[in-house]
Amino acid sequence: MGLRGILLRYAARRPRPLVVAVPGFTGVRLAAEAELRRRGWRPALSPAEADLLVVCGVPGHDLSQAVETVWDEMPNPRARADLADVIGVPSALDDASARLADEPAQLRDAAARTSFTPQAPTGHGETDHGDMDHGHMGHGDMGHGGMGHGDMAGHEGHGGGHEHHMMGDPYGLAMADRAPDRDGLKLDVLHVPFGPVLADWPAGLRLTFTLQGDVVQDVESETLGGGAVGERFWDETHETHEPHEPQETNAAAARLDSLARLLAVAGWTGQAARARILRDEVLAGRVEPRRLHKFTRRTRRSRTLRWMLADVNLGETNAWTRVCEWLAEIDGEPRSHVPSAPLEELLVGVDVAAARLVVAALDPDAEGAVAAHA
Incomplete structure (x- = not known):
């Protein structure tokens, strides 16, 4: 070997x-x-x-x-x-x-595996790369000394009558557009898809961000479904070995699952791993209430997490308040859920890093969205 x-x-x-x-x-x-x-x-x-x-x-x-x-x-x-x-x-x-x-x-x-091949330029600006061997177009032959702006008088632009965009998109990739931002300046606009294949991301969710710099200007969302639509997992009855009501068991496990994604996005990977372990133990009915309470207490006491999430806007509430609601449900306290604004509305005006936190804190119901369109 x-x-x-x-x-x-x-x-x-x-x-x-x-x-x-x-x-x-x-x-x-x-x-x-x-x-x-x-x-x-x-x-x-x-x-x-x-x-x-x-x-x-x-x-x-x-x-x-x-x-x-x-x-x-x-x-x-x-x-x-x-x-x-x-x-x-x-x-x-x-x-x-x-x-x-x-x-x-x-x-x-x-x-x-096939290698990536640039798309051929299209339109009236097509160029035969065979006649433009890059070996004969080195910077030594095309330097500013030999092709100064004085020698190009009478030509339109730098391309001898050809606009830059006529050469086609580089490697077949779309170029950025231009649009005014909120300050009236002309900035590049990029259309960037996020998901559906992304770590710690809601299942099937695809968001297309319109970005100027790293700020979201517009959002289009859709949920891509599976090849089969069954019952929603968190609505099913899961057998446990403890005398808990199935609804209580599912609620605690569902909140631990959501919290694990949010903690992972926030960078607290160790606590996210603990949340997933506790989630599985809750579903199996072998979790100790003492361990659940220790987990929720430690999460509540994190000043860094509170500082990070307090300014993440969810409409009538914020991400830190949402986390506290989830922790209360995990502890078995009565549910007090403050409604949030639609996802697309919340994402406009935030930067990309905050957008990840908004999505994780809002925790869209992917299975419900797919079932509604089935």
């Missing part, structure tokens, strides 16, 4: 999985997260650092296309685990880990 095979086997023991949540398959996602935690596989935050794509559920057509796009962006070596049900989670992850260590399979996969 060569050095490459040894490195592949080493990497396959501790892969970095990127988890894709599919609406309607919350149970599969929870089972996958629990199994990844049991194996000590630390989740990746982006496709660039992932070598294992874990798809929790059966995505629909649009979501499947988004998953394929992310899969194409992942570097080699890579493997993929498609989890259709809870029972097949361990075996699917075992198979994916084995594929990561399979040197011939990884070499075939790398050879089969």
